Amino acid sequence: MLRFILRRLGFMVLTVILASIIIFWATTVLPGDVATMVLGRFATPQAKAKLRTELGLDKPIAVQYSTWLGKYARGDWGKSVSTDTAVRPVVFQRLRNSFMLAIVAFALYVPLGILLGLVAALKRNTWLDNSISVGSLAFIGLPEFVSGVILITIFAVELKWLPSQSAIDPQSTFVQAFPYLILPAITVALTSLAYVVRMTRSSTVDVLQMDYVRTANLKGLTPRRVLFTHVLRNSLLPTITVVAIGIGWLIGGLIVTESVYDYPGIGRLLLFAIQRRDLQLIQATALLIVIIYVVANLVADILYAVLNPRIRYQ
Amino acid sequence: MVEPNLNDELLDAAIMDEGVAAELLAPGNGNPRPSSWRLYWRRLKKRPAALVGTIIFCVFLFLAVFGPWVAPYDYQTQNVKVRLDAPSVAHPFGADQFGRDIFSRIIVGTRNIFLIGGFGTLVAVVIGTAIGLASGYVGGTSDEVVMRLLDVLLSFPSLLLALVLLSTVGPSNFNLVLVVAILYIPMVARVVRSMVLDLKNKEFVEAARVRGEKRSYILFREILPNSLPPLLVEASMRFSYSIFLVASLGYLGLGVQPPSPDWGLQINDARNFLPIAPWLLLFPACTIAVLVVSTNLMSDGLRQVMLPGGGRN
Numbered sequence: 038m039l040r041f042i043l044r045r046l047g048f049m050v051l052t053v054i055l056a057s058i059i060i061f062w063a064t065t066v067l068p069g070d071v072a073t074m075v076l077g078r079f080a081t082p083q084a085k086a087k088l089r090t091e092l093g094l095d096k097p098i099a100v101q102y103s104t105w106l107g108k109y110a111r112g113d114w115g116k117s118v119s120t121d122t123a124v125r126p127v128v129f130q131r132l133r134n135s136f137m138l139a140i141v142a143f144a145l146y147v148p149l150g151i152l153l154g155l156v157a158a159l160k161r162n163t164w165l166d167n168s169i170s171v172g173s174l175a176f177i178g179l180p181e182f183v184s185g186v187i188l189i190t191i192f193a194v195e196l197k198w199l200p201s202q203s204a205i206d207p208q209s210t211f212v213q214a215f216p217y218l219i220l221p222a223i224t225v226a227l228t229s230l231a232y233v234v235r236m237t238r239s240s241t242v243d244v245l246q247m248d249y250v251r252t253a254n255l256k257g258l259t260p261r262r263v264l265f266t267h268v269l270r271n272s273l274l275p276t277i278t279v280v281a282i283g284i285g286w287l288i289g290g291l292i293v294t295e296s297v298y299d300y301p302g303i304g305r306l307l308l309f310a311i312q313r314r315d316l317q318l319i320q321a322t323a324l325l326i327v328i329i330y331v332v333a334n335l336v337a338d339i340l341y342a343v344l345n346p347r348i349r350y351q
Numbered sequence: 352m353v354e355p356n357l358n359d360e361l362l363d364a365a366i367m368d369e370g371v372a373a374e375l376l377a378p379g380n381g382n383p384r385p386s387s388w389r390l391y392w393r394r395l396k397k398r399p400a401a402l403v404g405t406i407i408f409c410v411f412l413f414l415a416v417f418g419p420w421v422a423p424y425d426y427q428t429q430n431v432k433v434r435l436d437a438p439s440v441a442h443p444f445g446a447d448q449f450g451r452d453i454f455s456r457i458i459v460g461t462r463n464i465f466l467i468g469g470f471g472t473l474v475a476v477v478i479g480t481a482i483g484l485a486s487g488y489v490g491g492t493s494d495e496v497v498m499r500l501l502d503v504l505l506s507f508p509s510l511l512l513a514l515v516l517l518s519t520v521g522p523s524n525f526n527l528v529l530v531v532a533i534l535y536i537p538m539v540a541r542v543v544r545s546m547v548l549d550l551k552n553k554e555f556v557e558a559a560r561v562r563g564e565k566r567s568y569i570l571f572r573e574i575l576p577n578s579l580p581p582l583l584v585e586a587s588m589r590f591s592y593s594i595f596l597v598a599s600l601g602y603l604g605l606g607v608q609p610p611s612p613d614w615g616l617q618i619n620d621a622r623n624f625l626p627i628a629p630w631l632l633l634f635p636a637c638t639i640a641v642l643v644v645s646t647n648l649m650s651d652g653l654r655q656v657m658l659p660g661g662g663r664n
Contacts, residue, residue, distance in 0.1 A: 048499075055503040063515050171400055174651060175644045180595050182602040183636045186618060190629055201625075289510035293599050307511075308603060311518040323515050331506050 041342055049335050056327045057109075061102050064316050064323075105320070114321045119313035124321045128306065130207055132325065135291055135302035137211055138225065141218050142287065146226035146233060147280060151273070153230075154237025158272075159264075161242060170238065173231035181290045185224040185297035192220060203298040221298045225290045229283045236279040241272040274345055281337025285330055394656040401652020407645035414458050415465035422455035426612050438630055445630040447621070453631065457638050460612035464642075467524060467607070468593035471531025476586050478532065479539025484570050486540065487547030498544070501537035509534045513596060517605045527597060527606060534596070535589045542585045546578035580657040587650035591643060598639050614639050 089095050093104060108115070114124040157169040176184075193201030203217035244250060245268060253263045292304030299305070303322060310318035395401055414421060429449040438445045444453040486497045504512070513530050520526045550556055551574065559569050600606035601615025609616060614635045621631035 048502075051499070052503050052506045055500070056506055059503070059507075060515060063519050171648075174400075174647050175640075177647060179640055179643065180599050180602075180615075182599060182615065182618060183639050186622065186625075186632055186636055190625065190633065194625055194629070285508040288508040289599075292510055292514070293603065296603060307514065311514060311605070314518070319515065319518060323511060326511055327507055330508055334506075 038342070042339060045335055045338055049331050052331055053324075053328055054106075056331075057106055057324055058102065060320055060323050060327070061105060064320050065098075065101065109321070109324065115317040117310075117315055117318045119310070119315040119318070124317050128303065128318075128321055128325060131301060131303045131306045134207060134214070134300070135295070135304065137214060138218055138221055138295070138300065138302055139287060139291065141215075141222035142225040142229070145222055146230040149226075150230045150233025151237050151276060154234045154276070155241055155264075157234065157238040158241035158245065161245075166238075169234060173234040176227050176231040177235075179227065181224050181228065181293040182297050184227050185221075185294055188220055188224055189297075203300040205301065207301040217298075217300070221294050221300055224294045224297065225287060228290055229286055232279055232283050232286070233276060237272070237276050240275040241268065244268050244272040247271075274341070277337060277341055277344070281334055281341075284333045284337075288326055288330060391656045395652055398652050398655065400648050401655070404645040404648025404652060407641065408649050411461055411642050411645075412465065414461040416462075418458045418460075418462050422452075422458040424452035424455040426456045426459040427451060427610055437628070444634040445628065447617075447631055448624060448628075453617075453634055456612040456617060457614065457635055460607075460614050460617070460635075463524070463607045463611060463613060464594055464597055467527045467531065467597050468590055471528045471593050471597075472535060472586055472590045474528065474532035475535035475539050475589060476582070479536040480543050480575075480582065482536065483540040483543025484547055484575065487544035488551060488566075488570060488574070490548075494544075498541075501540055504533070504537045509592075509596065510599065513600060514603075514605065517600065522600070522605045522608055524607065527600070531593050531596065535593070538589065539582070539585055542581055543578055546581055547574055550574050550577055584650065584654045584657055587646070587653050591646035591650055594639075594643050594646060598643075 086095075093101055096104075112125060114128065116122065117124050117127065120127065153169050153173075157166040160166050189201045192199050199220050200217055201220075203214075203221055205214050205217050250263060250267060253267045254260075258267075288304070291302060292307060294300070295302040295305040296308055303326065307319065307322045307326070309315075310322060395405070419426075429451055430446070442452050442454065444457065447453055447456070482497065482501075486494045507515075512534060516530050516533065517526060520529075556569060556573050559573050564573075597606055598615040601613040602619050604616070604619065606615055607613035617635040618632055618639075621628070621635070624631050
């Protein structure tokens with residue numbers, strides 16, 4: 038088990054380093070002259086040269102990269118050009134807000150998805166199963182900005198139950214923010230919900246057809262007992278993987294949803310940075326998102342191995 | 352993967368339709384491929400949801416090709432008299448803040464989505480297939496290295512990678528195609544590679560090797576045709592995701608640039624007029640939903656039809 042974790046940890050570090058190279062390359066090498074971008078086309082050559090020295094752009098690219106990564110690891114994330122403040126506190130504050138949103142979404146879609154998936158599997162090939170299956174297929178394909186604006190139209194504009202925008206003070210507490218989190222959380226949850234439903238349904242259907250389940254039924258156990266002590270243990274394993282892989286979707290969904298609702302999370306911050314061409318902010322935010330994603334996948338892998346000995350002893 | 356199930360399905364087909372089964376089982380029918388396409392069509396017809404999805408998809412495909420000739424108005428003609436008008440007979444989906452016909456803009460906008468998503472997916476399929484074939488067939492350390500590198504690309508949430516790339520190269524249709532391709536190459540390569548690993552030790556490939564066939568013959572005439580069903584399913588799934596992605600990028604302002612009509616952009620513009628003219632927003636939103644859902648139904652149907660027994664999940 039320890040070897041398994043160490044191996045995975047090694048891959049994780051390697052992945053993050055390679056990802057940081059891609060981010061650095063995409064933000065520093067691709068766009069051409071950063072000094073011109075920051076100062077504008079009509080800046081004097083002296084001013085550009087001064088800024089280049091300031092930013093360390095006159096040094097070789099490998100040196101620039103290692104300096105950047107070293108500073109990043111030590112927590113010196115630089116200063117944002119567009120807000121003229123230190124990058125790190127802003128990023129972490131927005132990250133906290135995104136976590137609040139993600140947690141509410143998570144609490145919505147994981148239990149509900151498992152429940153709907155189980156119902157569909159147990160009532161296989163009935164109208165209930167068909168409507169759950171086709172419905173979930175429909176929601177997988179619905180971009181967040183489409184479901185988001187439809188939800189806003191219904192619940193905020195027509196019914197006036199909930200606020201249509203979530204542009205809250207970035208420092209609000211969870212309780213203060215909660216009313217503004219409901220619609221965005223539903224928006225984020227819809228896509229992921231569909232994935233959980235489909236995975237739970239298909240794995241439960243598979244498990245229900247296994248011999249040991251038939252044995253359990255034939256020896257006279259109550260259906261409830263068969264389901265909870267025999268079926269669920271095996272059928273929920275793939276669901277865990279899907280929930281973990283879904284974190285990638287969740288992040289993508291957060292970026293779009295936060296923009297739809299103007300919610301001050303990390304996705305909104307990334308878009309702001311991109312619109313302002315604020316390279317320091319783009320790099321810091323993008324790398325942090327990758328790290329979170331990779332760590333989440335690692336945790337899911339370990340969890341899966343703990344629950345499934347067949348993987349552990351490979 | 353497909354082979355073991357084919358016989359059962361043939362028997363099914365034989366019971367259902369003697370004509371087709373006779374044709375499929377006829378002696379001397381040396382080339383089974385065209386017939387298996389017939390079989391796929393036959394199975395598809397038994398799935399109403401997949402069939403409906405395919406038909407709607409074909410309607411959109413038609414609009415993508417012939418849109419500008421089908422649309423009742425020019426997509427950029429501004430008519431001040433009908434500004435923000437509600438849906439009517441003259442303007443079935445209403446008119447936007449400049450008095451442009453929304454119905455026409457949606458129809459003409461279909462082409463961009465199909466061009467970007469379609470070409471992006473195509474490039475990804477070609478390059479991904481090449482990488483998957485080579486890496487899987489050669490195997491060993493180089494295979495391991497290539498796959499790890501592709502894993503790195505997969506360790507980015509796809510929207511994040513698209514945003515980071517587009518933020519620096521700038522949004523243009525060409526760059527969007529490139530970004531879609533870069534995002535999907537690793538996924539296609541993985542599918543093809545796993546098929547190659549599965550097939551390269553099968554008897555018929557072994558036989559070709561023993562016959563002394565060239566490596567290119569084995570790869571392109573033996574392995575590739577047999578990897579086609581999962582590849583096609585993967586491609587159709589990628590395409591439906593690419594619609595999703597291109598529309599989302601358009602909404603975020605990093606997709607198709609104005610004045611070209613784009614559904615995502617239309618929705619973003621329409622948000623300011625939501626209380627007074629909700630149709631500005633609802634029609635493009637529903638169009639995206641219908642297209643993506645029908646493409647999903649189609650690709651899900653393709654998977655069930657071409658990879659019976661599940662294939663990959």
